[in-house]
Amino acid sequence: MSFLFTAALASLLLVVGPLVAHLLRRGRAPVQEFPPARLVPAARSVARSMARLEDRVLFLLRAALIATLALLGAVPFVRCSRLSLERQGGASVAFAIVLDDSLSMRATLPNGRTRFERAREGALALLASARPGDAIAIVLAGRPARAALAPTMDLKVAELALRTLEVRDAATELPAAVEIARALVADLAQTDRQLIVLSDFAADAVPDGKPALWAPVPELASAFSNCGIAGAERLATGVSVQVACTGKEAAEGRKLLALPTDPLAGSTSTADLSSVPLVARGGVQTLLLPKVEKEVLGVRLSGSDQLARDDASAVGRDSPRLEVAVLADTASSRVSTGGPTVVEQALDALGAGIAVRPISALPDSAESWARYAVAVLDDPGGLGPEVRAALTAWIERGGVAVALLGPRVSNTALGATLEPFSQGPLRWENSAPAGLISASVSWLGPEAEGFSELSPRGRVRLSAASRSGDRQLGRWSDGEPFLVERELGRGVLAFAGLPSSPDQSDFALRPGYLGLLDYFVRVAREQSGQRRGLPGDSFRFPARSKVEVRGPDDRPIAREEEGPAEHRQQLFRADLAGRYRVRTPEGEEERIVWFDAAEITAQPKLPKVSRPQSSGAAARQEVNASPELTLLIVALLGLEVGLRLLRRFARRSREAPAM
Amino acid sequence: MWSGAVNLREAIDWGKLSPLRLTARAVADGLYSGAHRSVRRGAGIEFGGHRRYVPGDDLRFLDRHARMRHGTLLVREFETETDRALRVIVDASASMAFKSPRGSGAKYAYAALIAAALTRIAVLRGDRVALDFVAGERTLPLPSTGGREAFERVIGHLESGVPDGATDTASLDRALAPTARYARRGSLLVFLSDLIDLPAGAPEQVSGLSGEGRSLVVVRVLDPLEADFGFEGPIALRSMEGDVYVETEAAVARERYLAALSELSSEWEARLLARGSRLVLARTDEEPVEVVRRVLMSLQFAGDPTRGWV
Secondary structure, X not given: OOHHHHHXXXXXXXXXXXXXXXHHHHHXXXXXXXXXXHHOOOOHHHHHHHHHHHHHHHHHHHHHHHHHHHHHHHOOOOEEEEEEEOOHHHOOEEEEEEEOOOHHHHOEOOOOOEHHHHHHHHHHHHHHOOOOOOEXXXXXXXXXXXXXXXXXXXXXXXXXXXXXXXXXXXXXXXXXXXXXXXXXXXXXXOOEEEEEEEOOOOOOOOOOOOOOEEOOOHXXXXXXXXXXXXXXXXXXXXXXXXXXXXXXXXXXXXXXXXXXXOHHXXXXXXXXXXXXXXXXXXXEEEEEEEXXXXXXXXXXXXXXXXXXXXXXXXXXXOOOOEEEEXXXXXXXXXXXXXXXXXXXXXXXXXXOOEEEEEEOOOOOOHHHHOOOOEEEEEOOOOEOHHHHHHHHHHHHOOOEEEEXXXXXXXXXXXXXXXXXXXXOOOOEEOOOOOOEOXXXXXXXXXXXXXXXXXXXXXXXXXXXXXXXXXXXXXXXXXXXXXXXXXXXXXXXXXXXOOOOOOOOOOHHHOHHHHHHHHHHHHHHHHHHHOOEEOOOOEEEEXXXXXXXXXXXXXXXXXXXXXXXXXXXXXXXXXXXXXXXXXXXXXXXXXXXXXXXXXXXXXXXXXXXXXOOOOOOOOEEEEEEOHHHHHHHHHHHHHHHHHHHHHHHHHHHHHHHHHX | OXXXXXXXXXXXXXXXXXXXXXXXXXXXXXXXXXXXXXXXXXXXXXXEEEEEOOOOOOHHHEOHHHHHHHOOOEEEEEEOOOOOOEEEEEEOOHHXXXXXXXXXXXXXXXXXXXXXXXXXXXXXXXXXXXXXXXXXXXXXXXXXXXXOHHHHHHHHHHHHOEOOOOOOHHHHHHHHHHHXXXXXXXXXXXXXXXXXXXXOOHHHHHHOOOEOOEEEEEEEEEOHHHHHOOOOOEEEEEOOOOOOEEEXXXXXXXXXXXXXXXXXXXXXXXXXXXXXXXXXXEEOOOOHHHHHHHHHHHHHHOOOOOOOOO
């Protein structure tokens, strides 16, 4: 600290000058002779307080002027903090900004602004310090992590992209975003590469790598208190709601309220139908709101916390589980230990989220089929005309039908066929080659290895049923198709040449059997059966189908496409939590997107490497404040002059009418 | 805003009104120096109309021609121009020394100018003039006097007086007593004052001068600062008579002050009107010609309660 610096700052003491003048002026009462003084009402205390108030404006103005002048005198010793890039020897810089747009970035900071606004402000400040020749890339860390702006040297485009970005409800995928950012700047021509992460780090640890990351806004990673609703589904007994809280203090004294409207659809209804208090503890808790007469469409938490967005949620109208219809002969496909059929047990083993519905006969109306997402037909004996029509219509609307063909294909009743699986008759053969070709079922993963040792007592020869365009997902060792998959409308149908019955083969005893069923369940979830999801999920449909998706705010969701030409799909990404409406030529359906419980409770974990490396590939935080101070002085002088003119004008205008 | 604290008791601030002699002549010459007709009818030069004969009337004025035309006895009447003595009473208490930068002179100076201008007009018409003072220092009353020198004598008395002292009931009685005693029927009485700090019974005392055929006009002279309370911000005020000291905020006090001032005027006006007298309001930043004109008009209407003050 030099003498000049000390002297300049010491001049701050001159601020007491206006204060002394103010006090002296206030103490000097302007006594005047005025003959009709007895007619003037006294207001001594008012007069003194008014004097203080009136003079205070000028006093503050003058004190600020002196303080600013003192600071200006101390410049360039005094610098104010602002984000800016530092460059090695003045060379151009390639930098990637990872901007977290996940749900947790909606949390408010002590100054009332959200984390995302602060992060974007930091990004814009960094961008403002970029020069022509610098390259910038922007990566978003909200699920799914993705590049919002490929590396570009057009700084105006980058600024526009930053200003148009909005925070979403998705979870954080920070590690993936960092990897994407590193990959984007890795091949750029600039040797000075920087990675700037503007996130609350409420995510998994970020992998090490080059360039090292720098978190220039550490206040984003401050701990916060939050409770949010991670799901709400209607049951027969009421509404089951999952609430996630960061800790005891966040849940204390709060209640869960049932609403007659959807709060995420812009409804402002505050009348609650019923309520239940939260348990004062952290983590996820499941609460049951008792059933009421009126339909509950939304739920909301009372009170407030740092993240208000997840305090409300839509309520799912239907069961959240994927319903799988199973048609199996309890006599032939039962296991010797008793209990449900082999297929049912296998589907149960796939875990939660699947509701197995055994049926004795296939429905013959589209309405009856509508509740199912998957239909597994174990050794069907043929389908009647009404059943065939209803089944075909259901598949075309997005259903997934799997037929495990067995001996009964040879004994179909009169008028019954295996359409839509096979156009012509099929036959059960009492002999079969041993095992499948391993490579043909390798897509199932390690579970499929056992299929190479399959030893059936017979099989259905599928070559007669297979058509061009079908996908053969498995073949016998003699080359005959074992499993055939076919797209029909928005749905999928598949048929295999073996039934589940242990009497016919060890097919159902192989691990690959479970893998096969799991595959079709997943197809169903992706294809049409998924009615629940998380922010960041995409609704997928075949590219050729005409689909319109509208979000919680009733705005249409932008359509994207991906995949090879023969299996092109259209995607609609759900960025926000709430109720989505999917409109297809077959009708309209509803899908619910809930907040991710992990994102609601995730606490920030600032990485240790949060400062620039000493190598120079970094950024500095100080800039000269002289121009700002000079502008401030001019503004203060203008204010003083304006104030005086205003007072003079007011006095004249008051005197004028009395003349 | 005027914030001076000059002791105005030390001297009269004549301001733009000096010299009084010339200014008063200019004011008087700018006005009609016309005659004031007497309300008395009887012997005279100019015919004033007929009335029925009543026993006791002078038989010389019986109109024979009218008797022949109308068949009744009618008496001819004539209007006569009389000398209507002017008596001016000037308030020379300490408060009359007040002058703000916006006023053309001290209130006493302005009152003296009005008095001198009225004197000039009266003298030109051949009327007699008398001058009395309320309070003041070196103030000498002037008995009723006429002729050309009357104007010069009035000027001399006005210029020699210095506003000072407070007005109490005794000093007011002393000032009004000669007028009450000597003013004849038809006299014109003008009382010039700021009406501030006068004793409690002043309106009754002053208005009591009217009657018996006298016409009374009270001219309230105020400084512009007194009239509109043009102060600003916190102020501390001290009266010039008595020992009143007030601290207040101008913006807060303005409305109530103006209301009190208006109430004072209303009280005087009501009292004067009840006795057929008039109140004229004047400010020291006003053209004196206009004020004198209003005083003359008020003098004409004084005595008629159906006419308002001018």
